[in-house]
Amino acid sequence: MIVRKLLAAGAMLLAATAAVSAQGLEKPSITLGGGEKPLLYYLPLTLAERLGHFKEQGLTVEVQDFGGGAKSLQALVGGSVDAVTGAYEHTIRMQAKGQDVRAVIDLGRYPGVVLAVRKDKADAIKSVADLKGAKIGVTAPGSSTFILAQYLMTKAGLDPKSASFIGVGGGASAVAAMQKGEIDAISHLEPVITKLESLDAIKVLVDTRTTKGTMDTFGASNPAAVLYLKKEFIDANPKTVQALVNAFAKTLKWLQSATPEQVADAVPEPYWLGDKALYLKALAASRDTYSPDGTIDPASMKSMLDLLTATDPQLDAGSIDLAKTFDGSFLKNASVK
Template sequence: MKKAIMLALSSLALTASLTGAAFAQAVEKPDLVLGVGGKSLLYYLPLTLTERLGYFKEEGLNVTITDFGGGAKALQSLIGGSADVVTGAYEHTIRMQAKGQEIAAVLELGRFPGIVLGVRKDKAASVKSFKDLKGFKIGVTAPGSSTNFFVNALVAREGLKADDVAIIGVGTGLSAVAAMKKGDIDAMSNLDPVMTKLEQDGDIVVLADSRTEEGNMKLFGGNNPAAVVYLKRDFIQKYPVTTQRIVNAFYKSLKWLAKATPEDVAKAVPEEYWLGDKSLYLASVKASAPMYSKTGIIPPAGMKNALDMLLQFDPELRDAKVDLTRTFDGRFADKAAEAK
């Protein structure tokens, strides 16, 4: 009995020692600026949850979030040095590599884009396929953002060029809703809760929906990574402990979200995210639930789908040598899973 007790105490001491060693690693850069384009969108729900549930603080991080009108502007903040880390579209890591900028995703937040393309109801009868969008004014969160890429890829399939449609930045939230309701645009590529509201209000007819597995199989043939956490590669190399803590915090949110109900989510986010209608927000969360990553890891097939989508409309990429293995660094997600 005495021997068993001594062995148990020895095991506890070893565990405590290992745990202490892990947490003894100092966070090299605890104060961070994080850029995002449309924080209230469900596309970026894991970010809001990480902030609101206190996971950044649990990991010893003090994160200041800067919210931009779209993902392209968040990317610019990283390239320009005003942000340390971004939650944005995976496609940006591919496009930046082609431009000689080493940007890498370290965690997948969304396995599907969650983007919906809807046509204004009074125009819907004339649109039988994507080629019928020629000449349309199409609202996106911001030019150069993933919602813009989505439109470009879909119209390219029907032989149209990117400039065959007029892309107009309408932002996120109520500004996007207002643009459609006022008739400023003919169609919109945007995210929830914006698109669910317009659909429920009868303002649009959905032409393409990437929120579900079925929708993504139809559009892309499978997984197409969406929102990710990405950083400059030199940041990852210089601040590996900080990078791990960032990934740990977001990974906790993915695990929380996997078990949460729409009501749980509504309670966790600011009420202004509801767009004045809680039932609408609950419906939006339910519609978008399938799109969130289960593991935080981007599968190779998903990377290829994302590249293939960009190749349909981006001439710069056709001549570029893109090493997809350098667009995602899964080491930190693996360690976060082990710790969990």
């Protein structure tokens, strides 16, 4: 396929460019954490890796897939990874805990999370307000899919503790959990949602893949996947962080003009869940979620803070300095040539 041929043809050139670029980096080899990488939530990470954008910047990036965003955060705090592609919300939570973790580029401007009910439960669960007592599948407890489901329940006047949350992972395991009747509802991402829709297994209740769905839910954009790091790492390795931001900025630019076919051909085939046509449909449904420029505006930051305070009464909004959750200086200096 065209994209795969281009990747192979450019491999030698990338290697030569990387050797030159790496000379000025403080840490040319880094470990980057993610959660359930095949999900479209993490598409910019997969593309940056597969298109050679890390290598172009002189970076050797080892991606560790932890199966959930909360686990990636734990790895960063524990020091086993240098950076994380994960939910923006973690920068706020960590500040509340006295730890300075900052996003340096936004990859997803909308959550892309869909809350849906199992089709045979649709008559009983017609809205979020009917989820009391339900078993809700999420990628992992503490993840963005978990937090959004809690927020929606709180917004509907329900105590999130009135439902059970079950970690179902991503991909085939999440689909199987729904098909086997192990869960009544699911808060999840693409391509899992499109796969379940193709099986006529779910009825969508809330959809944050689109501009309208996100605005209806939050009243503003709501940052999703970002690249975040500890402030101490940023300060000690500014050239390395700039290289990472350059790679992701170029990936976002590529994604804006790439066709669904080009995107599908650039990712590993197992990500298609055995159905390329379905993957293309999932891409189309998720296209709006990706950030066109990598920035996060104050209104979007406030939208996320409101979500977190609604689900966590112990989080003191007044103690959070949102300006310290996002460092846009690297993005301003990003080179995407």
